Amino acid sequence: MTAGRTRQGRTDDVSGEARRRRTFAVISHPDAGKSTLTEALAVHAKVIAEAGAVHGKAGRRGVTSDWMEMERTRGISITSAALQFAYDDTVINLVDTPGHADFSEDTYRVLSAVDSAVMLLDAAKGLEPQTLKLFDVCRYRGIPVITFVNKWDRPGRDALALCDELAERIGLAAMPVTWPIGPAGHLQGVLDVARDDVIRYTAAASGEPTPELSLDRAQAAAELGREWLRAREEVDLLQASGGEFDVARFTAATATPVLFGAAVRGFGVRRLLDLLVDVAPGPAPRRDVEDRVRPLDAPFSAFVFKVQTGMDPAHRDQVAFARVCSGVFERGMVVTNASTRRPFATKYAQQIFGQERSTVDTAYPGDVVGLVNATALRVGDTLYSDKPPVRFPGLPSFAPAHFAVARPADIGRAKQFRKGVEQLGAEGVVQVLRSDRRGDAAPVLAAVGPMQFEVAAHRMEHEFTSAIRLEHLSYRAVRRLADPAQRSLVDSGRRSEVLTRLDGADLALFAEEMDVRLLQRAHPELVLESLVAEGG
Secondary structure, eight states, rough: OOOOBBBGGGBBBHHHHTEEEEEEEEEEEETTSSSHHHHHHHHHTTTTSSSOOSSSTOOOOOOOOOHHHHHHHTTTOSSSSSSEEEEEEEEEEOOOOOGGGGGGHHHHHHTOOSSSEEEEEETTTSSSSHHHHHHHHHHTTTTOEEEEEEOOOOOOOOOHHHHHHHHHHHHOEEESEEEEESSSSSOEEETTTTEEEEEEOOOOOOOSSSOOEEOOOOHHHHHHHHHHHHHHHHHHHIIIIIIIHHHHHHHSSEEEEEEOGGGGGGGHHHHHHHHHHHHHHHOOOOOOOTTTTTTTTTTOOOEEEEEEESSSTTTTTTEEEEEESSSOTTTOEEEEETTEEEEOOOOEEEEETTTTTEEEEEETOOOOOEETTTTTTTTTTTTOOSSSSSOOOOOOOOOOOOOEEESSSSSGGHHHHHHHHHHHHHHSSSSEETTTTTOOTTTEOOOOOOOOHHHHHHHHHHTSSOOOOEEOOOOOEEEEOOGGGGHHHHHSSSTTTEETTSSOOOOEEEHHHHHHHHHHHOOOOOOOOOOOOOOO
């Protein structure tokens, strides 16, 4: 039986629609060009007419994916957005990630919703600390990675040295897909290894796609001479030492395809899109909490990986981003929240990228749907229609490294204060901890990085009209208290206390790691556990 089209363009060939999807994220260290690459990809798919620059300089537009005031003024990405566009017959879902190290926890959640990642490297800097941290998340989740070496139009490092760094520092063999002709800062083009031709580089106006001129071997040898020959020799050297392209090694996340380009000029971006279509994995069946596989063509199911308010200042609405795992999503359908077993109506469903919104009528596995007015949804919730019920594993939290007591600057705005703190905790902007010692009027905000406090304070003042005062605490070590009955052992210390997170977890905070060891030496029966993704 051949699948057919139904109302509103829906097709009942769910597996076929899933095969057309490519859902990925771009990971990088700040300033490597992530937001610029995001828009360059959209430009090449003809979604937007002009690529924005992330720098907040006079006369230059901000990138479409960055919407929060702090993002625009500081030139960084804090929130995440989702962009869907068609490229030939493929549907691309690009899930944007926070670019600042202080928001690793949010990036972790985003990476739970993708099937592959593009690791963006600065040609002059190579693997940087945040890139390494994000790659560790990809390794933990088994996410295959494509590497794009950006800014080759500027001075930088040697191409072979960058590939050696990939192998030595993160254990990924480099498999060249394109290779630069000319050193960094003197880009003349790239050698397309599989197609055995050259894409000539011609500088264009900033923000405009670079015109691409293809040269065959004879033309490349005549026009580029020694530089073309050197590029071929370097590729041969890499391939002879285990860098020959192998899709199986890529999907097994043991090797990475490598491309070179200049995102601000749009150069190399088309080849990246082609590679995503050709080799990146599509959606796969997901396992539920009972380790059962949920087939792609099973009834609708999805999980919430991001909750965000304030995306539309005119309405102050709350949006829950959900990754479709199985079946067909249809706007207006009533689904069940597995966490609460309560129904949720999907009347307002949108595809959201920055401040641009469009209504979503249908979605398939791999797609990301923004559910508006989703005050009942939390990060990690599973949504499903029909029986049997399904629940996917929740998303772990990072171990916080910074703590501060929050109080309203104006006691008369205590109601707004409570509402705002609860909302920021639900979104995961900060973790909210409470204790009997301080009471509900003075919650402790916990963060992976200190900039999370800045975002929380900014949003409390401007979105919830309740400015806050923060009193920073000097705790440096955190563990999970396994047995609540042992709470008094921790609370009795002068340099430690137990606080309860909104999800019910009891966190034991200590001034130093030495205090942890001393307490456990005095009380061997005390059970303290390290938190998932501990670090920061």
